Amino acid sequence: MNSPTDNVSECKPTSLQAPASRPLNALGYVGIPLAIAVLLVSMPERVDFALADLFYRPEQGFIGRHNVFLEDWLHDRAKQLTIIIGILALAGFLLSLLPTRLRQVRRQLGYLALAMGLSTSVVPPLKAMTGMHCPWSLTQYGGVETFSPLFGPRAAPVEKPGRCWPGGHAGAGFSLFALYFFWRDRYPRLSRAALVFALCLGTLFSLVRMAQGAHFLSHNLWTAVINWLICYSLYLIVLYRPQPANTQLVQLESPFRASPNPSSKSGEGGQRTMD
Numbered sequence: 001m002n003s004p005t006d007n008v009s010e011c012k013p014t015s016l017q018a019p020a021s022r023p024l025n026a027l028g029y030v031g032i033p034l035a036i037a038v039l040l041v042s043m044p045e046r047v048d049f050a051l052a053d054l055f056y057r058p059e060q061g062f063i064g065r066h067n068v069f070l071e072d073w074l075h076d077r078a079k080q081l082t083i084i085i086g087i088l089a090l091a092g093f094l095l096s097l098l099p100t101r102l103r104q105v106r107r108q109l110g111y112l113a114l115a116m117g118l119s120t121s122v123v124p125p126l127k128a129m130t131g132m133h134c135p136w137s138l139t140q141y142g143g144v145e146t147f148s149p150l151f152g153p154r155a156a157p158v159e160k161p162g163r164c165w166p167g168g169h170a171g172a173g174f175s176l177f178a179l180y181f182f183w184r185d186r187y188p189r190l191s192r193a194a195l196v197f198a199l200c201l202g203t204l205f206s207l208v209r210m211a212q213g214a215h216f217l218s219h220n221l222w223t224a225v226i227n228w229l230i231c232y233s234l235y236l237i238v239l240y241r242p243q244p245a246n247t248q249l250v251q252l253e254s255p256f257r258a259s260p261n262p263s264s265k266s267g268e269g270g271q272r273t274m275d
Contacts, residue, residue, distance in 0.1 A: 020243030021185045029232050033225045040218050040225075045149060048216035052135045055211045061142055062135070062213030074208045075169060082116070082172040082201075085179075089113040108182055111238040115178035118234070119227040123168045126226075133162030136213035150218070166223035167215045173202030174227040181235040202227075 055062050064070045089112040096106035131154050137143040146155035150165060179194035206220035 019185055019241075021240050022188065024240065024242075030229070033228050036221060037225050040221055041151065043218060045147070048218050049140065051210065051217050052141070052213070055213065056135075056141055058142075062211065064208065064211030065136065065213055067212070070208050070212060074204070075212075078201075078205065079169060079172045082120075082175060085176070086113065086116045086120075089116060107238060108186075111234060112178050112182045114238070115181070115231045115234045116175045119175035119178065119230050120168075120171055122226065122230070123166055123171050123223075126166055127163040127168070128161075130165045131157075131161040131163070132165035132219070133157075134164040134214050135216060137162060137164075141213060150222075164215060165219050166226060167206060167209060167220045169209050170202050170206040170215070170220040170223045171227055173205040174198060174224045175231075176201060177228050177231040178234075181231055181239065184235070185239065185241075 055064065057063060089109055092102055093106065093109040093113050096102035096109055102109065130150065131148075132150060133143075133145045133147070135141050137145040137159075138147050139145065140147070144158045145162065146158075148154045154161075176194065176198035179198060180191045183191035183194055202220070202224055206215070206217070206223075209215045209220070210217065
């Protein structure tokens with residue numbers, strides 16, 4: 001007669017099998033960004049202008065417009081960080097198509113490359129579609145263009161249509177929301193740290209561009225909402241694998257987690273459940 005442990009060993013998944021996803025509260029993942037979107041729709045334009053005024057001096061323009069540190073380091077060079085992460089994700093996915101250890105995380109790497117790529121690539125067409133002008137182009141801040149609300153009619157451009165909504169630089173930072181979902185089912189603590197990092201980096205990038213007069217606050221908040229919904233939607237499509245009811249998965253080894261302590265197996269029949 002086979003022992004219970006023998007039966008378990010026959011159905012144990014290999015290390016190539018991804019763990020089932022942790023429980024997902026869809027209301028929280030979608031409700032919060034949608035609530036932010038509703039607030040943005042109803043937010044008076046004077047809030048954007050009041051914040052932009054903090055960075056504007058009539059005698060010099062926006063205080064960060066010609067700041068070398070902000071432009072060279074926190075705009076140009078800092079954006080390279082997210083570009084490098086995206087390139088590494090794409091390279092890792094391509095290598096996972098070969099017989100390497102990376103094949104174990106092919107789906108995760110593919111998700112990361114796709115989510116970051118889509119989060120940043122949607123920005124240029126949205127800029128062209130909306131035609132929103134940057135603060136530095138508006139008459140209130142020494143420019144020649146007339147302000148138009150996002151959901152209102154566009155004033156005829158004096159020079160050229162605007163290309164300032166949503167925020168491209170903020171989008172580079174908020175595209176790292178993908179790292180949260182990349183690690184969510186395997187490294188919960190690391191995924192939460194990645195979420196905080198993405199929020200902080202996106203916020204920093206947003207403040208930099210606001211100080212330069214390139215964007216209003218609402219531009220960057222819309223960018224965060226758009227990027228979050230993209231990363232979340234792709235997670236549901238590519239990575240989310242809910243655990244079947246009354247099913248207990250047993251883990252032998254995983255490249256992402258330490259192997260169980262052999263001394264602890266004697267009391268557990270060699271079984272180890274996954275999060």
